[in-house]
Amino acid sequence: MEVRPNPTADNSSVAQPQRQRHTPATTQKKPPASPIPVDTTSVSQRLQKELMSLMMSGGDLGVSAFPEGESIFTWLGTIEGGKGTMYEGLSYKLSLRFPLDYPFKPPQVKFETMCFHPNVDQFGNICLDILQDKWSSAYDCRTILLSIQSLLGEPNPESPLNSYAAALWNNKEDYRKMVHKQYFAGESLES
Amino acid sequence: MRDVKQFSSRPKWTHVLAYHLSKMGVPQGAQPALIVRILDYTEEADNHSFELPILVHIVDATYHYLKSDHNNDILDRVMRQSSEAYRAMLIPAAQSSIQGLENVRLDDPTLAPLSSCIICMEGLLLDHHDDHHSDHINAVPASQDDHHDQDQGQGVDCRHPPRTIKRLPCLHQFHEDCIVPWLQINHLCPLCRYPLEVRESSKPKRRRLS
Numbered sequence: 302m303e304v305r306p307n308p309t310a311d312n313s314s315v316a317q318p319q320r321q322r323h324t325p326a327t328t329q330k331k332p333p334a335s336p337i338p339v340d341t342t343s344v345s346q347r348l349q350k351e352l353m354s355l356m357m358s359g360g361d362l363g364v365s366a367f368p369e370g371e372s373i374f375t376w377l378g379t380i381e382g383g384k385g386t387m388y389e390g391l392s393y394k395l396s397l398r399f400p401l402d403y404p405f406k407p408p409q410v411k412f413e414t415m416c417f418h419p420n421v422d423q424f425g426n427i428c429l430d431i432l433q434d435k436w437s438s439a440y441d442c443r444t445i446l447l448s449i450q451s452l453l454g455e456p457n458p459e460s461p462l463n464s465y466a467a468a469l470w471n472n473k474e475d476y477r478k479m480v481h482k483q484y485f486a487g488e489s490l491e492s
Numbered sequence: 493m494r495d496v497k498q499f500s501s502r503p504k505w506t507h508v509l510a511y512h513l514s515k516m517g518v519p520q521g522a523q524p525a526l527i528v529r530i531l532d533y534t535e536e537a538d539n540h541s542f543e544l545p546i547l548v549h550i551v552d553a554t555y556h557y558l559k560s561d562h563n564n565d566i567l568d569r570v571m572r573q574s575s576e577a578y579r580a581m582l583i584p585a586a587q588s589s590i591q592g593l594e595n596v597r598l599d600d601p602t603l604a605p606l607s608s609c610i611i612c613m614e615g616l617l618l619d620h621h622d623d624h625h626s627d628h629i630n631a632v633p634a635s636q637d638d639h640h641d642q643d644q645g646q647g648v649d650c651r652h653p654p655r656t657i658k659r660l661p662c663l664h665q666f667h668e669d670c671i672v673p674w675l676q677i678n679h680l681c682p683l684c685r686y687p688l689e690v691r692e693s694s695k696p697k698r699r700r701l702s
Binding site: 343346347350351402404405406415423424433434437438439441482483486487 | 504506507508510514581582610611612613614670673674677678680682683685
């Protein structure tokens with residue numbers, strides 16, 4: 302995944318002005334790396350890059366995401382159920398909240414569409430190691446959404462948040478029924 | 493929460509109730525207890541009557557608090573708490589192993605012009621926050637330092653010295669100001685999870701690097 306620096310003006314124009322005023326005298330004398338700098342400029346620049354790369358490639362993979370409202374730190378993502386899985390033909394919405402020190406910490410990701418799945422609880426919380434202790438700053442929104450997409454088809458039965466779904470997993474027919482039932486129940490709520 | 497009439501399926505109504513409670517601003521942590529009480533009550537009552545309009549009075553100080561201006565404070569606190577819990581799970585690299593990281597020279601043959609730092613997603617050889625000038629900067633010779641001062645004086649073209657590049661023992665390369673904050677949280681290489689040395693107290697025995 303080679304992400305080329307993006308030469309368009311948008312990228313930097315958003316966050317640039319504030320930095321410049323402080324720069325000349327101060328920054329050069331300071332030691333370079335302060336611990337965990339909360340530099341929202343570089344965070345939003347990285348998020349802009351992710352957005353760009355996602356818009357360029359995500360659609361083919363059945364995942365997409367876009368900032369929700371004004372803030373670049375809150376995104377709304379969409380995952381299409383993988384072909385040949387119980388979730389085929391369904392499309393799930395997720396919310397992503399990026400912390401101010403992203404990507405040093407993972408975003409908080411939740412299903413906004415009701416999702417019947419062993420590793421998703423009734424509130425949409427997801428149990429996925431890369432969103433917790435296995436997070437790496439090399440992951441991005443796209444890899445997160447792809448991971449969740451494959452989690453849909455391959456649940457991890459060892460840490461179920463929904464034990465009913467975990468128990469039903471081996472009964473494909475009933476499982477699929479439940480998946481659809483919850484999906485459409487949620488849909489009617491939203492409308 | 494009116495018109496709850498059928499209780500053939502508890503999970504379904506749990507979702508309905510959770511949805512409404514969320515809309516009312518009831519924190520998720522408080523929802524399960526409320527939902528169970530409502531369902532228990534109505535299921536019990538359902539034995540006697542076919543239709544049952546119910547009215548649930550929720551008296552909760554938290555509710556009013558959430559409706560007020562402190563909304564963001566609470567969200568921030570929750571974010572902070574979860575991020576503290578997150579850090580507690582991880583082992584930072586030892587300060588000595590961070591300081592001992594190898595510097596990568598700007599003319600190092602392994603530095604392809606377009607290779608990028610996975611953490612900030614900017615080119616390793618790019619100047620700090622300078623991507624809109626990327627055509628100037630395929631390789632940044634050290635002699636450009638004078639330039640930077642000039643540019644900064646103008647206050648328009650904000651250029652810094654080239655960013656220091658560090659190489660981990662696994663040969664993965666990052667900007668120093670990108671990899672150091674990461675290693676202060678987690679001692680594993682972001683790309684391959686190669687473990688850097690950790691503080692003695694954090695973990696019993698680990699192979700010394702260099």
